[in-house]
Amino acid sequence: MEIDQTEFRLWARYVYDISGILLEPAKSYLIESRLGPLLREYACRTFGDLYQKSRMDSTRAVEKRIIDQITTNETLFFRDSAPFEMLKYKILPDVVDRKTQKAFSSRPISLRIWSAGCSTGQEVYSIAIALKEILVDLNKYSVMVLGTDISGMAIARASQGTYSQFEMDRGLTSERMEQYFIHEGDVWKIKDEIRAMTTFKKMNLMQPFVGLGKFDIIFCRNVAIYFTIEDRKKLFRHIEDVLAADGYLIIGSTESLTGIALQFEPKRYLRSVFYQLKKKENC
Ligand SMILES: C[S@@+](CC[C@H](N)C(=O)[O-])C[C@H]1O[C@@H](n2cnc3c(N)ncnc32)[C@H](O)[C@@H]1O
Numbered sequence: 001m002e003i004d005q006t007e008f009r010l011w012a013r014y015v016y017d018i019s020g021i022l023l024e025p026a027k028s029y030l031i032e033s034r035l036g037p038l039l040r041e042y043a044c045r046t047f048g049d050l051y052q053k054s055r056m057d058s059t060r061a062v063e064k065r066i067i068d069q070i071t072t073n074e075t076l077f078f079r080d081s082a083p084f085e086m087l088k089y090k091i092l093p094d095v096v097d098r099k100t101q102k103a104f105s106s107r108p109i110s111l112r113i114w115s116a117g118c119s120t121g122q123e124v125y126s127i128a129i130a131l132k133e134i135l136v137d138l139n140k141y142s143v144m145v146l147g148t149d150i151s152g153m154a155i156a157r158a159s160q161g162t163y164s165q166f167e168m169d170r171g172l173t174s175e176r177m178e179q180y181f182i183h184e185g186d187v188w189k190i191k192d193e194i195r196a197m198t199t200f201k202k203m204n205l206m207q208p209f210v211g212l213g214k215f216d217i218i219f220c221r222n223v224a225i226y227f228t229i230e231d232r233k234k235l236f237r238h239i240e241d242v243l244a245a246d247g248y249l250i251i252g253s254t255e256s257l258t259g260i261a262l263q264f265e266p267k268r269y270l271r272s273v274f275y276q277l278k279k280k281e282n283c
Contacts, residue, residue, distance in 0.1 A: 001032065001036065001039065001046065001047065002032060003028060003031055003032060003047050005025070005028075007047055007048060007051075008023075008025060008028045008031065010051060011023070011031050011035075011047065011051065012025075014051065014054075014055075015031075015066070015070055018063055018066070018067060019067055019070065019071070019150055019204065019206070020204070020205065020206035020226070020227050020228075020231050021070060021071070021226045021227070022226060022227060022228050022231075030070065031047065031070075032047075034069045034070055035047065035050065035066065035069055035070065037069070038050055038062075038065055038066065038069060041065070042062060050062070054066060064152050067150055067151055067152075068151045068152060068153040068154070071149075071150060071151045071154070072226070073119040073120055073151065073154050074119070074222075075118075075119040075120060075122045075123060075222075076122055076167075076170040076171040077122045077125065077126050077167075077168075077170060077171030077172045077176075078126045078171040078172070079122070079123065079126070079171065079221070079222075080252075080253045081171075082253070082270065082271040082272040083219075083221075083250050083253070083272050084126055084127075084130050085270065085271075085272070086250075086269045086270065086272040086274060087127065087130050087217070087250075088130050088133065088134045089134075090269045090274075091217060091248050091274065092111075092130070092131065092134050092135070093134070095111065095216050095217065095246075095248070096109065096111075096135070098246065099111075108139070108140055108141050108142040109140060109141050109142070110141070110142045111131070111141055111142070111143045111144070111216055111217075112144050112146070112213065112214065112215045112216050112217075113127055113131075113143075113144070113145045113146070113215060113216060113217045113218070113219070114145075114146045114147075114148070114212070114215045114217070114218045114219065114242070115127060115145065115146065115147045115148070115219045116148055116205060116218060116219065116220040116223060116239070117148070117149055117150075117205065117220060117221070117222070117223030118147030118148060118149050118154075118155075118158055118200070119149055119151075119154050119158070120154050120157040120158050120167075121147055121154075121157065121158025121159070121161060121198075121200070122163075122167070122170075122171065123147070123219060123221065124145050124146075124147035124158060124198050124200070125161065125180075125190055125194060125198070126171070127145050127219065128143075128145050128194045128195075128197040128198055129176060129180050129194060131143060131145070131197060132180070132193070132194060132197075138193075138197070143197045144197065144198075144199060145197050145198045145199070146198075146199050146200075146201065146212075146215075147198060147199070147200045147201070148200070148201050148202070148203035148205075149202065149203070150202065150203065150204045150205070151202075152202050155200050155201070155202045158200050159200040161189055161190035161195050161198075162184075162187045162188070162189045162190075163181075163187060163188050164186070164187060164188075165186065165187075165188070168181070168188050180194050205223065205235055205238075206227075206231060206234075206235075208238070209238050209241070209242055212242050213242070214242055214243065214244045214247070215242055215243055215244060215247060216244050216247050216248070217247060217248045217249075217250070218239060218242070218243055218247065218248070218249050218250070219250045220235075220239060220249065220250070220251055221250065221251055221252040221253075221255070222252040222255070223252075224236075224251070224255065224260075225252070225254075225255060229259075229260065232260045232261075233260055233261065236257065236260060236261035236263075236264065237261070237263075239261075240261070240263055240264075240277060243277060245277065246276070247276070247277070248274045248275070248276060249264060249274065249275040249276070250272075250274050250275070251275065253272070257275060261275075262278075263277055263278060264276065264277060264278070265277070265278045
């Protein structure tokens with residue numbers, strides 16, 4: 001079923017209101033292909049019926065399904081590889097060094113990392129595996145890797161930590177598969193030692209961040225690309241508020257903060273870039 005330009009404008013506005021995701025007119029096929037299956041699921045004849053059903057649904061169950069369907073959840077383990085090398089060999093050693101100097105020797109060192117827009121969890125588990133590989137004795141640390149996403153379906157899958165062979169083959173060596181996952185039938189399940197470092201939560205990045213605390217490292221990769229320039233600026237202002245003063249921000253390898261977030265300064269490490277907050281001048 002096809003939608004016309006008037007219907008598209010209505011849907012584009014609605015998708016924007018519930019998710020912040022910007023749909024250009026050239027993307028009207030996304031409404032047709034991704035929301036088409038919901039017509040049958042909710043016994044709707046037309047996209048107009050589905051729109052009305054969602055607006056009238058006080059439980060917001062239809063809205064949640066629309067978000068699950070319209071979001072692009074493409075991800076893979078150790079995506080782009082270089083940022084994870086940077087995490088292991090530059091960022092984590094720096095953070096740990098700094099915190100060790102400040103810490104009382106008997107207390108575990110706290111490490112708080114956030115993957116904002118984590119999709120089905122591969123980014124979160126890649127971070128947790130990198131932590132395990134570089135920190136070795138995890139007992140000395142109090143680690144939390146938080147994964148958040150607007151899609152309830154993606155977060156449920158992330159939390160389950162179970163992946164098909166196809167998903168495993170995208171980014172994991174056979175050594176890492178054997179070391180950090182258990183092969184159960186035709187799926188692989190993340191081992192408890194890695195899962196224990198992680199927490200997942202459904203969260204819309206377009207809404208105020210409540211009760212998150214401060215993070216040492218934030219990954220916000222391949223998410224802001226779906227937002228308007230104004231919304232990207234707002235997102236990175238909110239990220240600034242939850243990033244520790246000496247914290248590290250990592251964005252997607254094809255993304256840039258130029259003209260979006262002047263409060264962040266890019267710093268290069270080998271083939272990657274990380275961002276830190278500019279030091280505030282004393283006046
Ligand atoms: C392409 S995936 C990127 C996943 C991962 N960060 C990576 O780089 O592999 C983008 C994710 O952003 C999520 N997303 C889109 N809009 C969002 C919003 N307003 N709040 C939170 N997550 C959002 C989508 O659900 C999707 O899972």
